[in-house]
Amino acid sequence: MSTRKTATPAAQAAAVKSALLEKGHLSDAHFDAAHAIEESLKWHNGARVVARAWSDPDFKARLMQDGTAACAELGFAGPEGEYIVVIEDTPEQKNAVVCTQCSCTAWPVLGLPPEWYKSPAYRARVVREPRKVLSEMGLDMPQNVALRIWDTTAETRYLVLPLRPPGTDDWSEDQLAAIVTRESMIGVALVVAEH
Amino acid sequence: MSTRKTATPAAQAAAVKSALLEKGHLSDAHFDAAHAIEESLKWHNGARVVARAWSDPDFKARLMQDGTAACAELGFAGPEGEYIVVIEDTPEQKNAVVCTQCSCTAWPVLGLPPEWYKSPAYRARVVREPRKVLSEMGLDMPQNVALRIWDTTAETRYLVLPLRPPGTDDWSEDQLAAIVTRESMIGVALVVAEH
Amino acid sequence: MDGIHDLGGMAGFGLFEVEENEPTFHEPWEETAFLTNIASVAMLRAYNTDEYRHSIERMPIDEYLPARYYERTLIGLTTLLIEKGLLDKADLDRRAGASVRVSQPAVANTDDGHTQSTAPRFCVGDRVRVRNMHPPGHTRVPRYVRGHSGTVLHVAPPFRFPDASAHGLPVRRECTYHVGFESRELWSESAEAADTVVVDLWESYLEESP
Amino acid sequence: MDGIHDLGGMAGFGLFEVEENEPTFHEPWEETAFLTNIASVAMLRAYNTDEYRHSIERMPIDEYLPARYYERTLIGLTTLLIEKGLLDKADLDRRAGASVRVSQPAVANTDDGHTQSTAPRFCVGDRVRVRNMHPPGHTRVPRYVRGHSGTVLHVAPPFRFPDASAHGLPVRRECTYHVGFESRELWSESAEAADTVVVDLWESYLEESP
Numbered sequence: 042m043s044t045r046k047t048a049t050p051a052a053q054a055a056a057v058k059s060a061l062l063e064k065g066h067l068s069d070a071h072f073d074a075a076h077a078i079e080e081s082l083k084w085h086n087g088a089r090v091v092a093r094a095w096s097d098p099d100f101k102a103r104l105m106q107d108g109t110a111a112c113a114e115l116g117f118a119g120p121e122g123e124y125i126v127v128i129e130d131t132p133e134q135k136n137a138v139v140c141t142q143c144s145c146t147a148w149p150v151l152g153l154p155p156e157w158y159k160s161p162a163y164r165a166r167v168v169r170e171p172r173k174v175l176s177e178m179g180l181d182m183p184q185n186v187a188l189r190i191w192d193t194t195a196e197t198r199y200l201v202l203p204l205r206p207p208g209t210d211d212w213s214e215d216q217l218a219a220i221v222t223r224e225s226m227i228g229v230a231l232v233v234a235e236h
Numbered sequence: 237m238s239t240r241k242t243a244t245p246a247a248q249a250a251a252v253k254s255a256l257l258e259k260g261h262l263s264d265a266h267f268d269a270a271h272a273i274e275e276s277l278k279w280h281n282g283a284r285v286v287a288r289a290w291s292d293p294d295f296k297a298r299l300m301q302d303g304t305a306a307c308a309e310l311g312f313a314g315p316e317g318e319y320i321v322v323i324e325d326t327p328e329q330k331n332a333v334v335c336t337q338c339s340c341t342a343w344p345v346l347g348l349p350p351e352w353y354k355s356p357a358y359r360a361r362v363v364r365e366p367r368k369v370l371s372e373m374g375l376d377m378p379q380n381v382a383l384r385i386w387d388t389t390a391e392t393r394y395l396v397l398p399l400r401p402p403g404t405d406d407w408s409e410d411q412l413a414a415i416v417t418r419e420s421m422i423g424v425a426l427v428v429a430e431h
Numbered sequence: 432m433d434g435i436h437d438l439g440g441m442a443g444f445g446l447f448e449v450e451e452n453e454p455t456f457h458e459p460w461e462e463t464a465f466l467t468n469i470a471s472v473a474m475l476r477a478y479n480t481d482e483y484r485h486s487i488e489r490m491p492i493d494e495y496l497p498a499r500y501y502e503r504t505l506i507g508l509t510t511l512l513i514e515k516g517l518l519d520k521a522d523l524d525r526r527a528g529a530s531v532r533v534s535q536p537a538v539a540n541t542d543d544g545h546t547q548s549t550a551p552r553f554c555v556g557d558r559v560r561v562r563n564m565h566p567p568g569h570t571r572v573p574r575y576v577r578g579h580s581g582t583v584l585h586v587a588p589p590f591r592f593p594d595a596s597a598h599g600l601p602v603r604r605e606c607t608y609h610v611g612f613e614s615r616e617l618w619s620e621s622a623e624a625a626d627t628v629v630v631d632l633w634e635s636y637l638e639e640s641p
Numbered sequence: 642m643d644g645i646h647d648l649g650g651m652a653g654f655g656l657f658e659v660e661e662n663e664p665t666f667h668e669p670w671e672e673t674a675f676l677t678n679i680a681s682v683a684m685l686r687a688y689n690t691d692e693y694r695h696s697i698e699r700m701p702i703d704e705y706l707p708a709r710y711y712e713r714t715l716i717g718l719t720t721l722l723i724e725k726g727l728l729d730k731a732d733l734d735r736r737a738g739a740s741v742r743v744s745q746p747a748v749a750n751t752d753d754g755h756t757q758s759t760a761p762r763f764c765v766g767d768r769v770r771v772r773n774m775h776p777p778g779h780t781r782v783p784r785y786v787r788g789h790s791g792t793v794l795h796v797a798p799p800f801r802f803p804d805a806s807a808h809g810l811p812v813r814r815e816c817t818y819h820v821g822f823e824s825r826e827l828w829s830e831s832a833e834a835a836d837t838v839v840v841d842l843w844e845s846y847l848e849e850s851p
Contacts, residue, residue: 046529050502054460056526057509058467060518066477067470075469079455079462120473124587126609141439141573143484144500153465155453159500161702162444168575168628169440169618169775177446187625192439194571195607195631196590224449241739245712249670251736252719253677255728261687262680270679274665274672315683319797321819336649336783338694339710348675350663354710356492357654363785363838364565364650364828372656382835387649389781390817390841391800419659432652435645442642442777443702445745492653493706535655542830565828567652578788618775620752 078119079153086117087150087200088221091232092214094127095205105129108200112150122149122198128191129202130228135186136201137175137228139167140193147198151226158227168192178229191228201228208234273314274348281312282345282395283416286427287409289322290400300324303395307345317344317393323386324397325423330381331396332370332423334362335388342393346421353422363387373424386423396423403429432538432567433574435495436488440575440618461501468508478511481597485569486510489534510534539598540568544635546605549589551634553608557583558640561610561632569597572636576628580640581612584629592633605634642748642777643784645705646698650785650828671711678718688721691807695779696720699744720744749808750778754815754845759799761816761844767793768850769820771842779807782846786838790850791822794839802843815844 048056061067090112094101104111108125112118125147128136140146144159157163157178167174171188175181182188191199203225209217212234224230243251256262285307289296299306303320307313320342323331335341339354352358352373362369366383370376377383386394398420404412407429419425456462471477478486486507490498498506510533512518523531542564546552553559560580564572571593589604596602611629614622666672681687688696696717700708708716720743722728733741752774756762763769770790774782781803799814806812821839824832 048524048527048529048531050464050499050505051458051460052527052529053509053523053531054463054467054505056523056531057505057512057518058463059526060523061467061471061475061512064518066475066517071470071474072466074474075466078469078473079466120469124590126585126587141575142436142571143487153455155450156500157447157449160447161438161496162447165438165441165444169442169622171626172623178449187627188623189611189627189629191609191629192573193631194573195587195633197587197607197609197631243734243737243739243741245674245709245715246668246670247737247739248719248733248741249673249677249715251733251741252715252722252728253673254736255733256677256681256685256722259728261685261727266680266684267676269684270676273679273683274676315679319800321795321797336785337646337781338697348665350660351710352657352659355657356648356706357657360648360651360654364652364832366836367833373659382837383833384821384837384839386819386839387783388841389783390797390843392797392817392819392841433650434653435651440643440775441645443644443699443745489653496703535653563829565650565831567831574784619773621775621777
């Protein structure tokens, strides 16, 4: 009965789950269904979208026109993916995504976000000093490339379409998908052709 | 040599003081002098200023014209008192003082500030919802009294001259000084005549 | 609320680490917290995502920054399940063998928006200014753009207005706008001239730029 | 810097306690910290008060709110005495038997002000607007008034411009102004119409209201 001590996260998570189950608010089947949703949220999905866009001009046109529908063509949809907008990197403009107020991302194509994306430091700094933040992450953008930072404040979920690296003209979609990284689709890295 | 543990404030304060003394940067005499300054910083000084202003119209005129000089007449001066401005409560306007960015106050007349004044809650809230904050502190101001909150952001140090309570016309300056509180001179309380 | 969660532009943060081959969850309780939230929103429908975001914003303010991400999830969902009457704090404390952590009570917004239509009021290319709003409850207009002007780059379809939806006020939908702000408009000369920040803003947050 | 110390208007804080017959210090180390700071500023002249305030603003951001007031004093003065080369961190760690706490390195302001004169540019009654400044280092213009207009109520004499003085830039003095802002100008309709907030602002922070 003593409630002076503060519960550890592990104890609190177990307490809430057991109470929900015992009181009948949720069942194991619900948790299994939630787990199935979790398993479907992979950034590798986004890599497939990017590889398809690089390989298929018609798909790319549909993707830029209606990101949600084009991702759904490949079977990628779900929570935090109600309205997906694709933003295209160009030689003149580099895009990067943040959520300053919490940590929203396009789960169906980017998966659950990594620690750095959720860190208060990234959230606070990238809208204020984007060039410095990208540089610290290993991406030194030339001064003649404008930076555009997209803050995920409403229900739009952004996916960055990175520049296709040179020397990949004859690569298959699978080969291309294999070099696309999560960071490149959040916009803080370039895609590099690996041999 | 292990520096993994974080020093307690007590250990850190002792370490810094002993290092300053041993390296000869400061002597015990300096600490004694600092202590003498500390002893001179009393809110009771402000109570004397208020009582004098209530009792002596000429002094009050000088106080409103040049707070620093008038306080110095009574011997009250020192650090954080370089430019003292007195703000007068009226039946139409209630004044209160805060320092939102740190916790500046007019040390020579208000003493070192109390915990509540230094609390992040007071600093954050009183500029935003002054009526609610004053009410929580026990001071319900009628809607027809305007509130004016003074944020101590530069070098001006404010002293609120509270309303003299009714029924004190024949009181001596000493009697008046005895009912003036620190809170009334920061502006979050009224002065009440006690018998 | 102008809370600690509204981090955009706040100074004092330093380097952050990018973990190689990062797992989705770092400890088992993190996955439990995530799954419990998904099940509570999508299956139990105990609360909506606006209420969820606000439950985290209401965390004790000095606990927000030190907390791990899924710690915030856990504190938020625990708060809501108790507030909605589905769980009981004393029971949870007993189960956990210690006091479970919860957020502070909500202060409701009184303003449920300025737009009565789902048809867009602004078009791409319009200059708009962000209203100087300070709602006491949930809002998604960051402090760092308030009072500043930008250009509409894209009109998104109507979505639930979160300032109302997070507080059980009647649900309305209105368009959101991707508004591009020049970095120098936001941060003055300290920013790079060519850079922009795009913020996705509900119509009620915007007015015509003067 | 737009740091955590700039608390004016931040939401998420609740009740605070007013202690009866409060002692000046609650623990002996608090007095030691206070006296060490007084002696370091006034006698040793190791640093000035602007540097001192900034040393506290540079505290690790998630340690600021939970810290006691004199804990911040202690962390600030320790940082400065080390940065100025008077004390050595390893030596202090040895003396304390543990790692002493210090702030993060300073980022200097590049802008040392817009005013070149100690004669006041504005008069009582003038309408002024606070510039949209975001200096990376020390400043005393709170975020909550930036971009907002108010009325000059009083002109104070010239004082050292803190944005320069805290960073060892050439010391200039300029007038400060007590500027009255209507609460509704700052906080919109959520504030009481009759209330005002007065902020004491250096001339370089101000421009003529448009």
